[in-house]
Amino acid sequence: MKNLTKYLVIAIIPFLFTSCEKSEESPNPTINKIKVGEAMITDANTKLQIWADADLNTGYNKLYLIALDATTNEPKSDATFAIKPMMTMTMTGGMTMTHSSPFEQADAAAKKNNLTPAAAVFTMPTSDSGFWKMEVTLNNNKKAIIPIKVEESKQSRLIMASTADKTNYIVALLPNPAYKIGANDFELQISRKIDANTYTPVNDFTVEMTPEMPDMGHGSPNNVNPTFVANGHYKGKVNFTMSGYWKVNLKIKDASGTTIGEDTFFKITF
Amino acid sequence: MEFSKFIAIGLGLGLLAFGNVSAQECCPTDSIYKHCNLQEVVITEKVSGDNALLKFYKSTKTSSTEDVLSRLAAVNLIRRGNYAMEPVIRGFSASQIGLTLDGIKIFGACTDHMDPPTSYVEPSNLKSIQLATSAGASKFGSNIGGSLNLQLAQAQLGTEKTVSGMFTSSYSLASQSTNNVLELNYGAKRFGIRFSGVYRKSGNYLANRQEVPFTQYQKLNFSVNSKYMLSDNSFLSLDVLADDGWNIGYAALPMDVSSAKARIYALSYKVFPKNKAFTYFETKVYGNNIIHSMDDTKRPLTPMHMDMPGWSDTYGAYTETAITLNSKNLLTIRTDGYTNLTRAEMTMYPQNSAPMFMLTWPDVRNTTIGLYLNNDYLLNKKFTINLNGRLDYSSSKITSEIGRTQLEVFNYKVDNARIKLLKNINGGTTYKSGNFHSSINIGYSERPSSTNELYGFYLFNAYDGYDYIGNPNIKDERSFNMELNAGYKTKFTDITVALFNNEIQNYTLGKYHPELSVMTIGANGVKVYEQIAHANLKGFEIGLSTVLLKNLQLISNARYTKGTDNDNNPLPLISPFKLTSSVRYAKSKFSLQAENIWATAQNKVSTMVNEKTTPAYTLFNLRGTYAFKVKQNKLELNAGVENLFDTYYQDHLDWGNIPRPGRNVMMGLSYVF
Ligand SMILES: [Cu+2]
Ligand SMILES: [Cu+2]
Numbered sequence: 051m052k053n054l055t056k057y058l059v060i061a062i063i064p065f066l067f068t069s070c071e072k073s074e075e076s077p078n079p080t081i082n083k084i085k086v087g088e089a090m091i092t093d094a095n096t097k098l099q100i101w102a103d104a105d106l107n108t109g110y111n112k113l114y115l116i117a118l119d120a121t122t123n124e125p126k127s128d129a130t131f132a133i134k135p136m137m138t139m140t141m142t143g144g145m146t147m148t149h150s151s152p153f154e155q156a157d158a159a160a161k162k163n164n165l166t167p168a169a170a171v172f173t174m175p176t177s178d179s180g181f182w183k184m185e186v187t188l189n190n191n192k193k194a195i196i197p198i199k200v201e202e203s204k205q206s207r208l209i210m211a212s213t214a215d216k217t218n219y220i221v222a223l224l225p226n227p228a229y230k231i232g233a234n235d236f237e238l239q240i241s242r243k244i245d246a247n248t249y250t251p252v253n254d255f256t257v258e259m260t261p262e263m264p265d266m267g268h269g270s271p272n273n274v275n276p277t278f279v280a281n282g283h284y285k286g287k288v289n290f291t292m293s294g295y296w297k298v299n300l301k302i303k304d305a306s307g308t309t310i311g312e313d314t315f316f317k318i319t320f
Numbered sequence: 321m322e323f324s325k326f327i328a329i330g331l332g333l334g335l336l337a338f339g340n341v342s343a344q345e346c347c348p349t350d351s352i353y354k355h356c357n358l359q360e361v362v363i364t365e366k367v368s369g370d371n372a373l374l375k376f377y378k379s380t381k382t383s384s385t386e387d388v389l390s391r392l393a394a395v396n397l398i399r400r401g402n403y404a405m406e407p408v409i410r411g412f413s414a415s416q417i418g419l420t421l422d423g424i425k426i427f428g429a430c431t432d433h434m435d436p437p438t439s440y441v442e443p444s445n446l447k448s449i450q451l452a453t454s455a456g457a458s459k460f461g462s463n464i465g466g467s468l469n470l471q472l473a474q475a476q477l478g479t480e481k482t483v484s485g486m487f488t489s490s491y492s493l494a495s496q497s498t499n500n501v502l503e504l505n506y507g508a509k510r511f512g513i514r515f516s517g518v519y520r521k522s523g524n525y526l527a528n529r530q531e532v533p534f535t536q537y538q539k540l541n542f543s544v545n546s547k548y549m550l551s552d553n554s555f556l557s558l559d560v561l562a563d564d565g566w567n568i569g570y571a572a573l574p575m576d577v578s579s580a581k582a583r584i585y586a587l588s589y590k591v592f593p594k595n596k597a598f599t600y601f602e603t604k605v606y607g608n609n610i611i612h613s614m615d616d617t618k619r620p621l622t623p624m625h626m627d628m629p630g631w632s633d634t635y636g637a638y639t640e641t642a643i644t645l646n647s648k649n650l651l652t653i654r655t656d657g658y659t660n661l662t663r664a665e666m667t668m669y670p671q672n673s674a675p676m677f678m679l680t681w682p683d684v685r686n687t688t689i690g691l692y693l694n695n696d697y698l699l700n701k702k703f704t705i706n707l708n709g710r711l712d713y714s715s716s717k718i719t720s721e722i723g724r725t726q727l728e729v730f731n732y733k734v735d736n737a738r739i740k741l742l743k744n745i746n747g748g749t750t751y752k753s754g755n756f757h758s759s760i761n762i763g764y765s766e767r768p769s770s771t772n773e774l775y776g777f778y779l780f781n782a783y784d785g786y787d788y789i790g791n792p793n794i795k796d797e798r799s800f801n802m803e804l805n806a807g808y809k810t811k812f813t814d815i816t817v818a819l820f821n822n823e824i825q826n827y828t829l830g831k832y833h834p835e836l837s838v839m840t841i842g843a844n845g846v847k848v849y850e851q852i853a854h855a856n857l858k859g860f861e862i863g864l865s866t867v868l869l870k871n872l873q874l875i876s877n878a879r880y881t882k883g884t885d886n887d888n889n890p891l892p893l894i895s896p897f898k899l900t901s902s903v904r905y906a907k908s909k910f911s912l913q914a915e916n917i918w919a920t921a922q923n924k925v926s927t928m929v930n931e932k933t934t935p936a937y938t939l940f941n942l943r944g945t946y947a948f949k950v951k952q953n954k955l956e957l958n959a960g961v962e963n964l965f966d967t968y969y970q971d972h973l974d975w976g977n978i979p980r981p982g983r984n985v986m987m988g989l990s991y992v993f
Contacts, residue, residue, distance in 0.1 A: 231678055232725030265624070265670035269837040272731055289729040291778065291839065294668070294676030319674050 079125070079163035083114060087196040091188060095120045096129075098186055098194050101165065103225070106182075106200045108172050109207030110222035110239055114165040115156055117188060125164035131156040132187040135170045135198075139180040152220055152241035152249035154281065171222045171239065173210070175202040205318060211302065211311025218243040219252065219310055221302065224283075229290065229320035236288040236298070238276050251282025255310070258301040261288055265295060295319045385441050385470070393861040393877040394453055394466065394818075396895040399974040400432075400782075401570035402495070402525060402535040402981075404439035404580075408973065410453065410820060411857040411881045411894050412465020415770035416797065420460040420469045422559065423604065423640075424586055425658045429612035429632035430577075431680050431772065431779045434570060438470060440563040440582050444501045444516040445543035447471040453820065454761040454803040458710040458744035459654060459692055464765045464799035464824065465857075472559060475512030475547040476505050490958060490988025494981055495535070497522030499988070510549040517542050524569070527979035528968045534569030534576055534618075535978075554591035561585070572976030573782045575628065578615035584608040599642035599650070607635045623841045624671075630664035630681065648698040652708075657689035661719070662771055666778075680779055682723025684771045688714040690742075702753050706761075709745040714768045718775060726777060730848075732792050738774065740796055742766040748803075758806040766798040773828055773849045778839035781830075783892075783975055784929035785844040788830050794851055795826045813866040820859060827855035827885065829928070844930075852886045857894075868903070876901040882924070892926035895919075896934070896972055909948055915941040922972040932977075937969035950991075958988035 080101050087100040101114040117129035133156055138148050154169035161167075176182055176199045184196045209221040224237040238257065241249040257276045262269045268291075276286030288298055296318045302310040386405045389395050397405035398413060409417045419437045420426070426437035450469040452459065457466045476484075485504040491497070497520065504515045518541040524531045541563045548556045565580040586606035593601060614628040636658025643651045664681035694708035717737035718724050727734050748761030772779060776790035800823040807816040830847030838846055859881035866874050878899045883891030902915040917939045925931035943960035966983040974980065 230725050231722060231729075233728035263676065265673055265676065266668070266839065266841055268839050270729060271836050272729060291726075291729055292666075292668075292676045292678035293674075295670070295673040 079116070079165050087184060087198040089186070089194040089196045090120065091192045091194050094188065094192050096126065096188065096192070098188060098196065100184060100186070100196055100198065104227070106172065106198055107203035107207065108175050108200060109203050110169060110171050110224050113168045113170060115168060115186065116165055127164055130158050130189055131166050131168070132190070133168050133170070134185045135172065135182060136185055137174070137180055137182050149246035150249070152222070152239070171208070171220060171241065172200045173208065173220060176200045206316050209300070209311060209314050209316070211314055213304070213308060213310055220249065221300070221314065223316050229318060231290055231293055233287050233289050236276055236286045238284040240282050240284065240302070253278055253282060254305040255284070256303045257284055257286070259286060259288060259298060261290065261296050261298045263292070263294060264297050293320055383443055385438060385443055385446055388443065389438065389449070391900060392449070392451055393863055393879045394451060395468070396973050398893065399971065400434060400572045401537070401568065402522065403537040403565065403568050403570070404435055406433050406436045407438055407468055408893065408895070409451070409466040409468065410822070410859060411883045411891065413893065415773070416463060416465040416767055418457070418461045418463040418467030420467065421584065422472050422586065423460055423469060423638055424584065424606045424608065425461065425634055425636055425660070426584065426608050426610070427632045427634055427660045427662060429610040429630035429662065429664070430614070431628070431630060431664045431776065432573060432782070434573070434577060435580055435610065435612055438468070440541070440561060440584065441470045441472065442501070442516070442518045442541050444503055444518055445473045445541070445561070447473040454763050454801050455706055455746055455748050456694065456708060458708070458746070458765060459694070461690065462710060462712045462714070462742040462744050462765065462767050464767045464797055464822070472543065472545060472561070473514060473516065474557065475514035475545045476507045477512040477547060477549060478509050479505060479507030482507060484993060486990060486992045488988055488990040490986055492984050492986040494984035495522045495525035511547070513544065513546040515544050525981040525984070527982045529982065532571060532979060534571040537565060537568040539563065539565040553594060554589070557588045557590065559584070559586045571978040572974070574619065574780070575614040575616045575626070576618060577613065579611070579613045581611045582608065597643055599644060601641040603637070603639040605637040609633050625669045627667045628665065628680070630662070632660065632662045634658055634660040650696045652694040654692040655690070656692070659685065659687040661685045678777060679723055679726060680777050681771050682718050682726055682775050682777060683720035684716060684723070684775055685719050686714070686716050686768070686771070688712050688768070702751055704750040704752070706750065707747045709743070712742040712768070713739070714742055715739045716774060727775065727792070730789065734775070734792050738792060740768065742768060742796065755808050755810050757809065759804070761801070761803045763801040764798070765801065766796050769794055769796055769828070780840040780843060786830060786832070786847045787838050787840050787843050787845070789836070789846060789848045791849040794828060794849055797824060797826045797828050799824045814863070816863040818861045822857040824855045824857065825853065826851045855883065855885045855891060857881060857883045857891070871905055871907045873904045874901065875904070889928070890924035890926050892929045892931045893973055894922070894924065896922035910944070910946050912944045913942070919971065934970055934972040937967055939967055939969070940964040954992040956990040956992065958990065960986050962986070
């Protein structure tokens with residue numbers, strides 16, 4: 051029996067090593083990420099790339115920007131970025147109009163592995179009559195327009211809500227690729243629409259969360275309501291007692307206690 | 321790792337014992353225990369007249385193990401269907417009591433207690449029932465309410481006829497059920513093998529001439545014991561038992577069972593050393609695998625289809641020896657250990673969305689190693705002093721990530737194993753003078769908390785209609801026990817009286833939490849296991865066995881238990897006063913047995929679990945056999961009427977509002993060769 055244990059330990063050792071290698075020294079900064087857009091800035095001999103954790107979906111998407119030397123394909127470690135998502139829509143009658151969406155500006159301070167993080171909350175998917183592009187400004191002077199494709203999210207990740215005075219809010223659920231039975235991180239990003247091109251994060255709301263399983267009519271205990279952390283982000287914990295389809299009901303109130311939107315919820319299936 | 325540790329201890333002890341074996345004659349005749357017969361050894365336990373009772377009821381070839389168990393004065397049965405009833409000893413049940421098969425630990429794979437280990441034994445493979453209530457109750461494991469060890473029948477060696485056996489087939493009208501039993505024994509001089517096979521099939525039974533739905537079942541039970549005589553005082557024995565039940569209705573529950581499978585196997589070595597000091601030495605390794613699948617597809621009003629399979633695998637070993645320290649002192653040592661892994665799942669299938677899944681038992685591993693010591697000291701011709709105790713090291717751990725994260729929902733921290741030392745100690749004295757005997761026993765015991773109580777996840781309890789949540793932070797239940805016994809025994813009469821009182825601390829029960837939402841559609845609410853400071857179970861049993869006339873014997877027993885909680889409110893599932901009386905007339909080829917069972921009403925009910933009162937009932941059963949010789953063999957006709965007057969009744973321990981079977985006529989034929 052002791053021998054058996056010994057062999058087991060020996061057998062496990064190689065696995066321990068392989069798993070260490072993976073997590074510590076990633077040779078490729080974009081491993082596990084997907085390239086969602088690319089453009090050349092010829093006069094700077096630079097390739098601009100946008101990466102993401104998954105295909106772009108309506109809702110909140112984390113983005114990663116990188117600039118590469120077009121000849122050597124080596125990352126340019128001193129590159130800085132500024133982004134702005136734009137959608138062009140063709141209206142009935144052939145007229146076009148453009149609008150932006152809430153986004154989080156590229157943060158040079160948070161650059162890691164030559165990838166500069168940013169985020170965008172896409173409010174609608176790419177369609178026959180509307181397409182998204184990302185305006186990226188490199189080093190404060192060179193601009194590139196990168197076409198990107200946004201698909202309709204399979205999970206509900208976006209709530210458009212408004213108040214009686216017609217102020218519009220966009221509530222986005224940060225994606226969680228691994229929901230589990232148990233306690234799950236639940237993070238929202240809330241923005242106020244100023245006009246079609248301007249959105250600001252909202253920092254003074256309160257959120258009450260009640261998950262339920264509509265097929266069975268039950269909820270779950272000990273949930274932690276999302277509370278404000280920074281930049282329009284609200285963090286909480288949602289508890290799922292089983293896998294399947296959950297409806298996470300939200301009651302969002304502004305600083306004066308007025309409820310934003312009616313029947314606001316996210317549907318989560320895992 | 322833990323497993324290998326206790327195996328090592330077991331083997332270590334084994335070697336130690338071997339070391340002391342020297343060639344001497346067997347059997348110290350002056351000892352208070354006599355172990356001369358190598359074939360049939362009485363284990364050093366105070367088993368009262370129970371086996372007389374067993375013989376008495378087993379003689380009717382149509383009875384089930386439960387029929388026999390229910391006649392023991394200290395045992396009642398919880399009934400959820402017409403199958404696999406759960407034993408209750410003096411008001412204690414489930415993990416409060418110990419249930420073993422030949423010392424083998426078996427844990428059910430059903431979260432709803434639909435598969436107690438007693439359901440794997442048929443009268444055809446049952447040798448004896450060892451019921452222990454105070455003295456020796458912890459021999460097979462920690463418990464606070466007593467233990468039942470069912471000994472399996474063994475192969476007979478050196479039999480008169482090399483091959484012998486029996487075939488029985490019987491039929492019951494009310495449930496259109498058949499019971500077919502085949503027993504075969506091959507007994508060579510040094511080697512024997514015994515086989516028993518049972519096939520039972522039952523339709524729904526009738527009560528008040530109406531069919532009671534979901535009381536059907538089918539089962540197949542195979543049991544093989546082979547025994548090899550290594551030397552004239554040592555044996556190797558292998559047991560393999562397979563029990564398959566299917567299409568089993570559980571009328572009192574919202575679900576039935578589509579399949580219940582048990583595989584039980586054990587290898588043991590037993591020696592009766594030719595050494596004055598060692599009475600016997602036995603070591604056994606065993607394993608069992610239980611799979612249980614519940615089924616709601618036949619229920620008409622199921623809101624949503626559900627699958628609820630469960631698994632339980634146990635592996636263990638024990639070593640036991642009895643040492644005669646001197647002519648007055650006998651010491652029994654037993655070391656044992658087991659490891660058990662249970663998992664139960666629930667998957668629900670809604671019409672238009674994804675299946676919903678959770679673990680109702682989150683991959684729980686229980687590992688226990690223990691030491692049991694028993695010393696019998698013969699003070700003088702009249703007094704014997706007995707002292708015994710057990711110490712168990714018990715660990716429970718959730719082994720899977722999903723199991724651990726699931727319990728985060730209740731903010732339970734279960735990353736580390738729950739480790740407990742369980743202590744059981746019991747002391748007593750027996751006085752014997754002439755025909756009179758009496759004893760007093762005082763004990764303290766602790767039991768391990770069950771998987772349901774610790775980690776159960778939204779387990780629906782059909783008894784009170786609540787979903788139950790485990791609580792890994794509960795303490796272990798413990799009890800102070802006292803038992804007084806007195807008896808008078810002559811050649812013709814045997815009277816026994818037992819009085820018992822159990823003071824239970826940390827009594828575990830579910831407490832309603834209105835803030836939690838139910839998982840089971842239609843449940844009354846959610847309860848979480850908690851403990852109340854104390855509860856009490858007390859009562860008495862009276863047994864009488866007497867020869868009334870030549871050929872006419874009376875066996876009767878009365879039982880009563882009273883259970884109260886902290887606030888003097890009644891405890892649930894306590895059997896009322898019950899009197900069972902049988903008379904048996906036997907003359908050469910013919911025997912007739914008439915039985916009356918009388919239970920008073922139970923009006924002391926627990927409002928906390930919505931328990932209902934149960935009216936009194938009285939029942940009459942009649943059984944007869946006629947045996948005649950066919951050449952060298954015996955043919956036996958059995959006939960019986962159960963519930964002669966077609967009484968419509970329910971026992972207090974029956975779940976739901978389900979009536980017991982009405983009048984049932986049965987006939988059977990046995991051929992013994
Ligand atoms: Cu559910
Ligand atoms: Cu079950």
